[in-house]
Amino acid sequence: MEHPEIDGGEYRRVFGRVPTAVSIVTAMDGDQPVAMVIGSFGSVSMDPPLVQFMPGKSSESWKRMSGAGSFCVNVLGDDQVDLSNSFFVKDVDPFTACTWDTAVTGAPRIEGCAAWIDCVTHEVVDAGDHWLILGRIVGLDGDSDRAPLVFLGGSYGSFEAH
Numbered sequence: 001m002e003h004p005e006i007d008g009g010e011y012r013r014v015f016g017r018v019p020t021a022v023s024i025v026t027a028m029d030g031d032q033p034v035a036m037v038i039g040s041f042g043s044v045s046m047d048p049p050l051v052q053f054m055p056g057k058s059s060e061s062w063k064r065m066s067g068a069g070s071f072c073v074n075v076l077g078d079d080q081v082d083l084s085n086s087f088f089v090k091d092v093d094p095f096t097a098c099t100w101d102t103a104v105t106g107a108p109r110i111e112g113c114a115a116w117i118d119c120v121t122h123e124v125v126d127a128g129d130h131w132l133i134l135g136r137i138v139g140l141d142g143d144s145d146r147a148p149l150v151f152l153g154g155s156y157g158s159f160e161a162h
C-alpha cells in the first residue's frame, strides 16, 4: 500500500485525544543531573523487563543524557504540575526545586512521584524524527496511594475511576 500523506495538524489533533502519563526521565551527564519531561513512556515487555520512551532527535537534553547508558523514569503524581513545569521551562536549575536521591544506576530519583523505573539502556531504535529508547528495568517502585498526573490535549489533569 502507498503511504498516504498525513497532515501534521490532523496528527496533533487526533493525538490530542490520547491521554498520556507525565514522567521526568533523568540521567547523569558526568556529575551533572539532566532531565526531560516525557509523555511517551510505556511498558513493553515483562520477560525480559523492558520499557520505552521517545525523545525527539533534536532534544538537547537527550543528547546529554544518552551517554550515561542508564536512566530513571520518575512518573509524576497529580500534585506535581509545578514540578513538571519547572523541568519543562528550565529557567532555573529544576533539580534545585525538588528533593532527589540516586537510584541504583546512578540516575536521579525524584521524591514524591507516583512511580519510579530505574533502567539501563537496552537498545536505541531509529523512529522517524524521534529515537525509541528501550530500557531494561533494574529496579522499580510505586506509591499506590498517589494518583498519576495525566496530560491530554495540552492540559494536565487527574485520573478518575468510573
Ligand SMILES: Cc1cc2nc3c(=O)[nH]c(=O)nc-3n(C[C@H](O)[C@H](O)[C@H](O)COP(=O)(O)O)c2cc1C
Residues within 6 Å of the ligand: 022, 036, 037, 038, 039, 040, 041, 054, 055, 056, 058, 059, 060, 061, 062, 088, 151
Ligand atoms: C507533558 C509533556 C510531554 C512531553 N513528552 C515528550 C516526549 O515524549 N518526547 C519528547 O521528545 N519531548 C517531549 N516533551 C518535550 C520535552 O520535555 C522538551 O521540551 C523537549 O525535549 C525540548 O527540550 P530539550 O531540547 O531541552 O530536550 C514533552 C513535554 C511535555 C510538557
